[in-house]
Amino acid sequence: MTDEVIRLQGLTKLYEPTPRWMRVFARSHMTKPVKALDGVDLTVRSGEICAIVGPNGAGKTSMFRILVGLTTATGGTATVHGFDAGRDSEQVRQIVGWMPSEDRSLLMRATSKENLQLHGRLQGMPRRELTDRIGYVLETVNLTAQTESVVAGLSAGMRARLRLARALLPGPRALILDEPTGAVDPIAAHGLLTLIMDLVKQEQLAVLISSHRLEEIEALQSQALLMDRGRVKYSGDLDSLRREWExxxxxxxxxxxxxxxxxxxxxxxxxxxxxxxxxxxxxxxxxxxxxxxxxxxxxxxxxxxxxxxxxxxxxxxxxxxxxxxxxx
CATH class of the missing domain: 3.30.70.1110 (Histidine kinase CheA-like, P2 response regulator-binding domain)
Structure with missing residues (x-):
């Protein structure tokens, strides 16, 4: 269908053990191959949110890393707007907004504006376009008043919104949000999720989101992909899940x-x-x-x-x- 944005078909990721002579340097304890993803199928369309749910080691991070070009798949395909995440990684990064789960990706001694300027330049955005987009995304996430504020002085909720602003900077068609509310209080989390839902409707974005707060996933009224050790346990909407299992x-x-x-x-x-x-x-x-x-x-x-x-x-x-x- 033409409104398909994110599409995974038989996506597989196998991590091979580090050679014995490298384990001291790599700090790896893997002695056997680990299949992080095992034939995952998923489609997310414009205006849809899909919540990725699963315990640690379920494969969520590997899936996200493949989609944003930080690692490659062992088998199957992952495409965004028809671009292959492995073969066309540069084009994919221009249409995917990535929001990591931790503040470590922010420069704490720089201002909000400086963080966005650096990120935009790394993405190769033209200077004039970057200036316009910085003002727009800061207004979108209600951080205009904090444009010149040093990140270290912002609250946890504000830093989360700044990470979202950075993900929105290139004008993406898809957002990948890794536990976006993990470090914020319930009130700030509610505001952030409301903002995300509004953005999905207004800009018809396709969103993948992971969260351990299941009440938030239910509030999003989203699709859900339940994963365990790389395999899909359930894929579909939460209403159907309730009808079948409740x-x-x-x-x-x-x-x-x-x-x-x-x-x-x-x-x-x-x-x-x-x-x-x-x-x-x-x-x-x-x-x-x-x-x-x-x-x-x-x-x-x-x-x-x-x-x-x-x-x-x-x-x-x-x-x-x-x-x-x-x-x-």
């Missing part, structure tokens, strides 16, 4: 603790796990089982129930279930 929690509120324990014993006899907290009982029904089916098996105890609540499964538990039970 087991909501049911809470029963009863008149007194004795009745609550009696109801819990009934649920346990049905093969369900039940937890009693004073006058309430919480349990998860069997997969695809409606609340009514659970109620129908409670018999006379249903008359003692004062309230029934169904609570959606937290995204963290939902994703953990995917990893525990295998591929979706």
């Amino acid at each position: 087991r909501p929690e049911i809470e029963f509120v009863l008149a007194d603790p004795a009745t609550a324990h009696a109801l819990a014993e009934n649920l346990i006899a049905q093969g369900l796990h039940a937890v009693v907290e004073e006058t309430s009982v919480r349990c998860r029904p069997n997969p695809n089982e409606p609340v009514g089916a659970v109620l129908s098996r409670l018999g006379p105890l249903t008359s003692d129930i004062r309230h029934v609540r169904e609570t959606p499964m937290p995204l963290r538990d939902l994703i953990a279930q995917v990893y525990e039970r295998g591929e979706a």
